Amino acid sequence: MRGYRAAVAFDGTHRLPGGALVLVENSTIIGVEPVTAPVPDRCVVVDHPALLPGLIDSHVHLCGDSSPRALEQFAELSAERVQDIIDTAEQQHLRAGVTAVRDLGDLEWAVVDRPRAAIGPTIVAAGPPITSPGGHCWAMGGEVAGIEALRRAVRERAERGADVVKIMASGGVLTPGTDVLACQFSLEEMRAVVEEAHALGLPVTAHAHGLAAVRRSMDAGVDGIEHGSCLTTDGPQLSTEVAVGLATAGTYVCPTLGEVPGVDPPPHIQARLLEVGADLDRHREHAAAMQRAGVTLTAGTDAGIGPSKRHGLVPMAVADLVAFGMPATEALAAATSTAARACGLQARTGRLAIGLDADLLLLDSDPLIDVTALQRPRAVVSRGREIPL
Numbered sequence: 001m002r003g004y005r006a007a008v009a010f011d012g013t014h015r016l017p018g019g020a021l022v023l024v025e026n027s028t029i030i031g032v033e034p035v036t037a038p039v040p041d042r043c044v045v046v047d048h049p050a051l052l053p054g055l056i057d058s059h060v061h062l063c064g065d066s067s068p069r070a071l072e073q074f075a076e077l078s079a080e081r082v083q084d085i086i087d088t089a090e091q092q093h094l095r096a097g098v099t100a101v102r103d104l105g106d107l108e109w110a111v112v113d114r115p116r117a118a119i120g121p122t123i124v125a126a127g128p129p130i131t132s133p134g135g136h137c138w139a140m141g142g143e144v145a146g147i148e149a150l151r152r153a154v155r156e157r158a159e160r161g162a163d164v165v166k167i168m169a170s171g172g173v174l175t176p177g178t179d180v181l182a183c184q185f186s187l188e189e190m191r192a193v194v195e196e197a198h199a200l201g202l203p204v205t206a207h208a209h210g211l212a213a214v215r216r217s218m219d220a221g222v223d224g225i226e227h228g229s230c231l232t233t234d235g236p237q238l239s240t241e242v243a244v245g246l247a248t249a250g251t252y253v254c255p256t257l258g259e260v261p262g263v264d265p266p267p268h269i270q271a272r273l274l275e276v277g278a279d280l281d282r283h284r285e286h287a288a289a290m291q292r293a294g295v296t297l298t299a300g301t302d303a304g305i306g307p308s309k310r311h312g313l314v315p316m317a318v319a320d321l322v323a324f325g326m327p328a329t330e331a332l333a334a335a336t337s338t339a340a341r342a343c344g345l346q347a348r349t350g351r352l353a354i355g356l357d358a359d360l361l362l363l364d365s366d367p368l369i370d371v372t373a374l375q376r377p378r379a380v381v382s383r384g385r386e387i388p389l
Helices: 072-076 079-095 147-160 187-199 211-220 240-249 267-275 280-292 314-323 328-334 337-342 371-375
Strands: 002-009 020-025 028-033 044-053 055-060 098-103 122-125 165-168 204-210 224-232 252-254 360-363 377-382
Touching: 002 360, 020 044, 044 377, 055 079, 055 252, 055 314, 055 337, 079 098, 079 377, 098 337, 098 377, 147 187, 165 187, 187 204, 187 211, 204 211, 211 224, 211 240, 224 240, 224 280, 240 280, 252 337, 280 314, 314 328, 314 371, 328 337, 328 371, 360 371
Parallel strands: 002 044, 055 098, 098 122, 165 204, 204 224, 224 252
Antiparallel strands: 002 020, 020 028, 044 360, 360 377
16 A cells, blocks of 8 residues: 655645545555545555646547657558557656546557557547548548448447547548538538447547537537637637537537647648638637636647647646636646546546546646646656656
8 A cells, every 4th residue: 555645635626625645555546535644554655745636638649649740641650650659659648647548539440459558548549530531630540421331430439449439520720621610521410420329328529620510519419529619711709609508518628728838830730720710829718718608628638640739738738728717726627527527537537536546646836826837747646556757
């Protein structure tokens, strides 16, 4: 048995008065006690200034190596090289205090089929995202057309062991030839995907940049929306109808914030963003408007898709949430307990609670006062295993 004690503790939903002593045996939390509680016999206790659950990135691409051609190069990669990229990505997440990730688009099942290692982050995997022929991220292997084919695609994901269904409701910035503002599937097609997935016990999350695609995803009953940019020809436009609909339904929206400081997107990506009046500042303002409207936001980064989106950026995403006005407790929850619910991991991680995985992040100061403390991990524990930093 081991113990981790800190005068500052956030349990995934709120600050624990006076801190906490978290007791760990093997891979599981077996106690969350006051700091003054007696230490059990033969328990070695380590003291740190602050502790909280390990962070969760609710939107990553583990097959992406964060290079300028991260997604474009997929057709050139060997299976061995893809696994090497995944290995590296997992370690980058762990060293940043990210102990669970949701992979929302792999290359030809590389993440879904990968044995789930006891030493890596907990992984929720979608497999190749469902997309239209030639649609966004078609190179990942998920092109589908027609309602019956879409239903078969959902069944295939369930049979292969995927944890979530990802559908590309709109075009994407990183796929030339797709329309960021346009819908890739009809409402009937989207509803068929949601109906089939829910019948099989799988949630559905939709990539949606254009306002029309966000509306269509809502009408189809998806469980989550990625990006949620609500783009129009005049830039982001969050209508009252959409804001109320998302908030009322409890739809999880991941605005994919978090960037490497000082690293801009490649020029061709910046040009595509400018075509639709989108830029990072306007997207942050849009995310802030969603938060004020009561939309449930999660911390996810789109890690792996380019140089500004390296793996392990959840601390930056949380800082973005705080910067635009989200209370610190809510922002930390977006990367812990709220993200766990969005990813279907609430029975395993995201909180300091008895019976959950021993996923811990130990810090040098209080992240509720200074959110940049998340960027300075002192120790990381993943399912009871201390990670070398």
